[in-house]
Amino acid sequence: MCSTSPIWHAPGPGEAEGPKGRVTVIGAGVAGLVAAYELERLDYRVRVLEGNTRIGGRVHTHRFGPDPGAPSVELGAMRIPAHHRRTLKYIEHLRLGENVREFRTLLSDENAFLHTAEGFVRIRDASGPLHRGFRRELARERHPASYDDATVAFGAWLTAVVGAIAPPDLRDALRADLRRQLLDLVARIDPFPYPTGAAGGRVDLHALFAAHPGIRAGCSGRLNSFLDDILTETSPALLRIEGGMDQLPRRLAERLRGPVSCGRTVVGIAVREHDVLVRSKAAGHTVVEPSDFVVCTVPFPALRRMRLTGLDADKLAVLREVDYCPATKVAFHCREPFWQADGIAGGASFTGGSIRQTYYPPVDGGPGRGAALLASYTIGRDAGRLGRMSPRRRHRLVLEELSAVHPELLRPGMVLDAVSTAWGHTPWTVGCAMRWGKDAAEVERERTRAARPVHRLFFAGEHTSTTPAWIEGAVESALRAVEEIDGYAPIRRPAAALGIHDPAGAC
Numbered sequence: 301m302c303s304t305s306p307i308w309h310a311p312g313p314g315e316a317e318g319p320k321g322r323v324t325v326i327g328a329g330v331a332g333l334v335a336a337y338e339l340e341r342l343d344y345r346v347r348v349l350e351g352n353t354r355i356g357g358r359v360h361t362h363r364f365g366p367d368p369g370a371p372s373v374e375l376g377a378m379r380i381p382a383h384h385r386r387t388l389k390y391i392e393h394l395r396l397g398e399n400v401r402e403f404r405t406l407l408s409d410e411n412a413f414l415h416t417a418e419g420f421v422r423i424r425d426a427s428g429p430l431h432r433g434f435r436r437e438l439a440r441e442r443h444p445a446s447y448d449d450a451t452v453a454f455g456a457w458l459t460a461v462v463g464a465i466a467p468p469d470l471r472d473a474l475r476a477d478l479r480r481q482l483l484d485l486v487a488r489i490d491p492f493p494y495p496t497g498a499a500g501g502r503v504d505l506h507a508l509f510a511a512h513p514g515i516r517a518g519c520s521g522r523l524n525s526f527l528d529d530i531l532t533e534t535s536p537a538l539l540r541i542e543g544g545m546d547q548l549p550r551r552l553a554e555r556l557r558g559p560v561s562c563g564r565t566v567v568g569i570a571v572r573e574h575d576v577l578v579r580s581k582a583a584g585h586t587v588v589e590p591s592d593f594v595v596c597t598v599p600f601p602a603l604r605r606m607r608l609t610g611l612d613a614d615k616l617a618v619l620r621e622v623d624y625c626p627a628t629k630v631a632f633h634c635r636e637p638f639w640q641a642d643g644i645a646g647g648a649s650f651t652g653g654s655i656r657q658t659y660y661p662p663v664d665g666g667p668g669r670g671a672a673l674l675a676s677y678t679i680g681r682d683a684g685r686l687g688r689m690s691p692r693r694r695h696r697l698v699l700e701e702l703s704a705v706h707p708e709l710l711r712p713g714m715v716l717d718a719v720s721t722a723w724g725h726t727p728w729t730v731g732c733a734m735r736w737g738k739d740a741a742e743v744e745r746e747r748t749r750a751a752r753p754v755h756r757l758f759f760a761g762e763h764t765s766t767t768p769a770w771i772e773g774a775v776e777s778a779l780r781a782v783e784e785i786d787g788y789a790p791i792r793r794p795a796a797a798l799g800i801h802d803p804a805g806a807c
C-alpha cells in the first residue's frame with residue numbers, strides 16, 4: 301500500500317498513460333486519498349507523496365498488539381455524525397458499511413461521571429449540583445432576570461457541555477454568551493417539554509434546538525459556530541467503524557493504481573506557468589519533479605515550513621492566518637474493562653481538570669485481550685500543556701488524575717500499556733483548523749481564500765472545507781479540488797523530463 305518509489309512509475313501493461321495529465325497529491329490523509337482515487341477514476345495519472353511512515357494522517361487507529369483483533373483505540377478521528385453523507389458514502393462504497401456501529405458519546409451513559417463544583421457525580425445524579433452551581437453563577441454576576449426551573453436546567457446542562465468540550469480560551473466567553481443571549485430566548489418557550497435522563501432535571505438540548513430554530517438566530521456568530529459542533533459531538537446519531545477508523549484510508553489506498561510513497565517529505569513547491577515543481581526528500585535524497593497538477597492537502601502550518609515560490613501575497617497571507625487548535629489523546633491498555641463492573645457500559649465521562657474527557661470504547665477484542673480506555677481527550681491550551689510534557693510524564697499525570705474517579709486504575713497490573721498523540725506537536729500538523737469564535741461571513745471568506753488554487757496548484761484538506769476538523773471536511777475538499785482540476789483549461793504537457801534529480805531548481 302505504501303511504496304518508497306520516488307518518481308513517476310512507468311505505466312504497467314494495459315495501464316493508460318493518463319491522457320488527462322499527471323497529478324501529484326501531497327499528503328495521504330483522507331483528503332489526499334479521496335482526491336487520488338477520484339482523479340484516477342477520471343483518467344489522470346496520480347501518485348501520492350506522504351511524509352509520515354504511515355498513511356491516514358489524522359485518522360490513526362492504535363492497536364495494543366500486532367494482530368488485527370488486538371484492543372484498539374482511536375488517537376485521531378473516532379466518530380462520524382450520521383448526517384456526514386459524503387463520508388458515509390465512501391464507507392459504503394469501500395464495503396465498510398457492515399462494520400458501521402453506533403458510537404456512544406458524552407452524556408449517553410447515565411452511570412458515567414461528570415465533574416461539578418460539588419465534586420464528581422454520576423450523570424444520572426448531576427442535575428442537582430449543576431442547577432445549584434448555575435444559580436450561584438447567575439447570582440454572582442447579579443443577573444437581572446429570575447428564571448424558572450426548566451430554563452435553569454437548560455442553562456446548567458449547556459454550561460456543563462461547554463465546560464467539557466470548549467477549549468479553555470473560549471470557555472468563559474461562550475458561557476457568558478449563553479447567559480446573555482440564550483437564556484431569555486429559552487425562557488419564552490412555553491410549555492417546555494424536553495426533560496430527559498432517568499432522574500429528570502436534564503434538558504434534551506438537541507430536541508430543543510431542533511424544535512425552536514429561532515433560538516439560534518438570536519445568537520452571535522461565535523456562539524452559533526460553537527453550538528454546531530457541541531450539538532454534533534453530543535448527538536445520539538454518531539457512528540464508528542468497528543475494527544478501526546483507519547480501514548477507511550487503507551481501503552482507499554488499496555484501490556489506487558498509482559504509488560503512495562511514504563516517508564517522502566515535500567520540502568518545496570514552485571508554481572510555474574505550465575506545471576508545478578515538487579521537491580521532496582526521503583532517506584537523504586532530494587528529488588524535484590514536475591507535475592501537470594498538484595493537490596496539496598497538508599495542513600497550513602506544515603505547508604509554511606516548505607520553500608514556496610509562485611504563490612501570490614494573499615495566498616501566503618492566508619497560510620499564516622488559519623488558526624489551528626491542538627488536540628491530545630492519551631489511552632491506556634487495561635487488563636480488563638473495570639468500568640463495566642462499575643455500571644458504565646460505554647459513552648464518556650466529563651472528567652475536567654487536565655484530562656477533560658474520558659471515553660469507554662467498546663471491548664471489540666476477544667476475551668483475555670484486555671480493553672482500551674481513552675483516558676483523556678483535550679483540545680486547545682489543555683492539549684498544549686499535556687503535549688509539551690514527555691510522554692512518560694503525560695501518562696503519569698493522566699493516571700493520577702483519572703484514578704480519583706477510577707481507583708481501579710491503581711490496582712497492580714491494571715494498566716498494561718499507555719500511548720498518546722499530541723497532535724499539536726507532530727511534524728505533520730498542529731491539530732485541526734479552528735473557526736470557532738468567528739462569524740459566518742468571516743469563516744467563509746477565510747475558507748475561500750484557503751481553498752483558492754494558484755494556477756495548477758490546488759488545495760484540499762479539512763482546513764479548506766465548510767466542515768473543518770471533521771473527516772467530512774477532508775472528503776468535501778477533495779471532491780472540490782478534483783472538480784477544479786477536471787474543469788481546468790486543456791493542458792500543455794511540460795517539456796521538462798520527469799524525475800529530474802535536484803537541479804538548482806526554483807523550489
Ligand SMILES: Cc1cc2nc3c(=O)[nH]c(=O)nc-3n(C[C@H](O)[C@H](O)[C@H](O)COP(=O)(O)OP(=O)(O)OC[C@H]3O[C@@H](n4cnc5c(N)ncnc54)[C@H](O)[C@@H]3O)c2cc1C
Nearest residue numbers: 327329330331351357358377378379566728761762770771
Ligand atoms: C484528536 C482528533 C480527533 C478528531 N476527531 C474526529 C472525529 O471524531 N470525527 C471526524 O470526522 N473528524 C475528527 N477529527 C478531524 C479529522 O481527523 C480530520 O479533519 C481529517 O482526518 C483531516 O484529513 P486531511 O486529509 O485534511 O488531513 P490529514 O489527515 O492531516 O492529512 C494530511 C497528510 O499530509 C501529510 N503531510 C504533512 N506535511 C507533509 C509534507 N511536508 N510532505 C508530505 N506529507 C505531508 C501528513 O502526514 C498527513 O498524512 C479529529 C482530529 C483530531 C486531531
